[in-house]
Amino acid sequence: MKALEKQRNILDFTLSSLGRRKGKNIALVMVYTFVIFLLASVLFFTHSLKKEAALILQDAPAMTVQRLVAGRQDMIPMHYIDSIRQIKGVQSVVPRLWGYYYDALSGANYTLMVNADLNDRAGEIIIGNGVSWRSAPGKRNNQGLQKNDIIPFKTYDGTVLGLKVKGLLPFASELVTADLILVSETDFRKIFAIANDQATDLVLQVRNAKELPTIAAKITQIHPDTRPILRQEILRTYDAVFDWRGGVILMVLAGVFFAFIILAWDKATGLSAEEKREIGILKAIGWETSDILLMKFWEGAAVSLMAFFMGIFLAYLHVFLASSILFAPVLKGWSVLYPHFRLTPYINAYQIATLFFLTVIPYTVATIVPSWRSATIDPDSVMRM
Numbered sequence: 001m002k003a004l005e006k007q008r009n010i011l012d013f014t015l016s017s018l019g020r021r022k023g024k025n026i027a028l029v030m031v032y033t034f035v036i037f038l039l040a041s042v043l044f045f046t047h048s049l050k051k052e053a054a055l056i057l058q059d060a061p062a063m064t065v066q067r068l069v070a071g072r073q074d075m076i077p078m079h080y081i082d083s084i085r086q087i088k089g090v091q092s093v094v095p096r097l098w099g100y101y102y103d104a105l106s107g108a109n110y111t112l113m114v115n116a117d118l119n120d121r122a123g124e125i126i127i128g129n130g131v132s133w134r135s136a137p138g139k140r141n142n143q144g145l146q147k148n149d150i151i152p153f154k155t156y157d158g159t160v161l162g163l164k165v166k167g168l169l170p171f172a173s174e175l176v177t178a179d180l181i182l183v184s185e186t187d188f189r190k191i192f193a194i195a196n197d198q199a200t201d202l203v204l205q206v207r208n209a210k211e212l213p214t215i216a217a218k219i220t221q222i223h224p225d226t227r228p229i230l231r232q233e234i235l236r237t238y239d240a241v242f243d244w245r246g247g248v249i250l251m252v253l254a255g256v257f258f259a260f261i262i263l264a265w266d267k268a269t270g271l272s273a274e275e276k277r278e279i280g281i282l283k284a285i286g287w288e289t290s291d292i293l294l295m296k297f298w299e300g301a302a303v304s305l306m307a308f309f310m311g312i313f314l315a316y317l318h319v320f321l322a323s324s325i326l327f328a329p330v331l332k333g334w335s336v337l338y339p340h341f342r343l344t345p346y347i348n349a350y351q352i353a354t355l356f357f358l359t360v361i362p363y364t365v366a367t368i369v370p371s372w373r374s375a376t377i378d379p380d381s382v383m384r385m
Contacts, residue, residue: 029307036311036359037318041326043351044319051346057235061203063212064229065219073227075198080223084202087218089211095199097188101153101181108179112191115182122186124166125151130178132168151181156193163187300367304360312355320345 065084067076081093097114110131118124132145145151150162169177189196206215216228318324 025303029303029310032304032307032359032363033310033314036308036355037314039359040312040315040351040355041318041324043355044315044345044347045324047348047351048319048344048346052344054235057231060231060234062206062209062231063204063216065202065204066227066229067201067223067225068227069225073201075194076201076226078197078199080226081202083222084204084219087215087222089206089208089215091205091207094203096201096203097185097194098200099188099192101191110181111179112181112183112188114185114188118182118184119186120184121166122184123164124184125163125187126167126169126182127151127165128169128177128180131181132165153191155191161187161190296367297364300364301360304363308356308360311359312352316345316347 065076065080066073067080068074076095078095081095084090085093099112101110101112102108103110108130115126118126127145145165147165147167149165151165153161153163155161163183169180169182183191188194204215206212212230216230219226219228318326
């Protein structure tokens with residue numbers, strides 16, 4: 001109990017000491033909080049995007065087969081399906097038709113994909129929310145396209161094809177459907193002038209996921225001009241892209257972070273004359289060196305922990321409630337159409353621990369070193385300084 005009472009008294013004195021220099025400490029906490037806010041925002045946003053990508057790709061095909069011509073993706077002949085289907089372990093092979101359409105009026109690139117439900121409804125399309133807003137520059141009251149509106153498409157043979165909007169994709173799926181337009185196979189082939197015996201790529205389902213590398217090798221052996229892409233390879237690509245973009249932002253913020261380190265080090269290691277006199281007085285009235293070091297430890301911990309929790313809280317609001325408005329264009333990519341969505345919070349102990357050891361521990365330790373030097377000097381000489 002006596003030890004706890006001693007700790008409480010030291011903590012009370014520490015808080016009162018911070019209050020006497022509140023102007024300097026408030027400025028330091030604000031800068032400290034801002035730096036932690038920036039670092040935490042990048043870390044939270046990057047990690048959450050990677051998690052969202054992993055969840056979305058759970059339903060992606062186990063393998064996608066593309067055809068390459070001169071190193072670029074080209075249309076794949078439909079007769080490849082028969083030979084691939086005969087490979088042991090392959091359950092199904094389904095051709096896909098999809099492509100990108102540039103709309104000169106809106107300046108946006110749309111993703112057109114064939115949907116089997118529309119194959120018997122030529123002339124009708126289903127669009128994403130981003131297409132609805134971007135394709136309606138003439139709409140009044142800032143309204144997007146509605147059901148039964150017409151979108152004109154310029155086909156590859158120079159004619160104009162008008163397709164009627166029969167529905168909008170759900171807003172909850174906007175992360176992957178903002179620029180998506182679902183069309184019938186007839187309309188797709190008409191827009192891009194694609195022959196009936198060609199597809200964009202083939203998607204495979206297999207019985208045993210462990211056999212995917214073996215099946216991929218057999219496909220390239222039968223058709224050397226193909227490139228099998230596994231779902232895990234796509235996931236690794238997304239991770240690498242988001243890590244790279246997050247690293248770009250961290251490099252931009254490196255100057256801010258190092259400026260803060262210099263400020264914090266100067267504040268922690270350069271005790272003012274008032275602080276040195278305070279330490280001398282405490283030594284003169286009977287405080288031990290360990291008590292002074294403990295006081296300075298609590299002082300550094302109070303400042304750094306306050307800034308840490310405030311920075312984490314503001315970063316959470318910024319990323320998960322304000323959609324990371326500061327960094328979203330860089331981390332999501334450059335595009336005319338941006339999906340509007342809120343990320344599901346994904347925060348783990350590793351992220352918090354990394355931020356804690358990078359920001360709180362160094363500053364707290366730095367406050368103890370100059371205090372130890374002043375506390376070991378004779379009190380009379382310290383108070384005369």
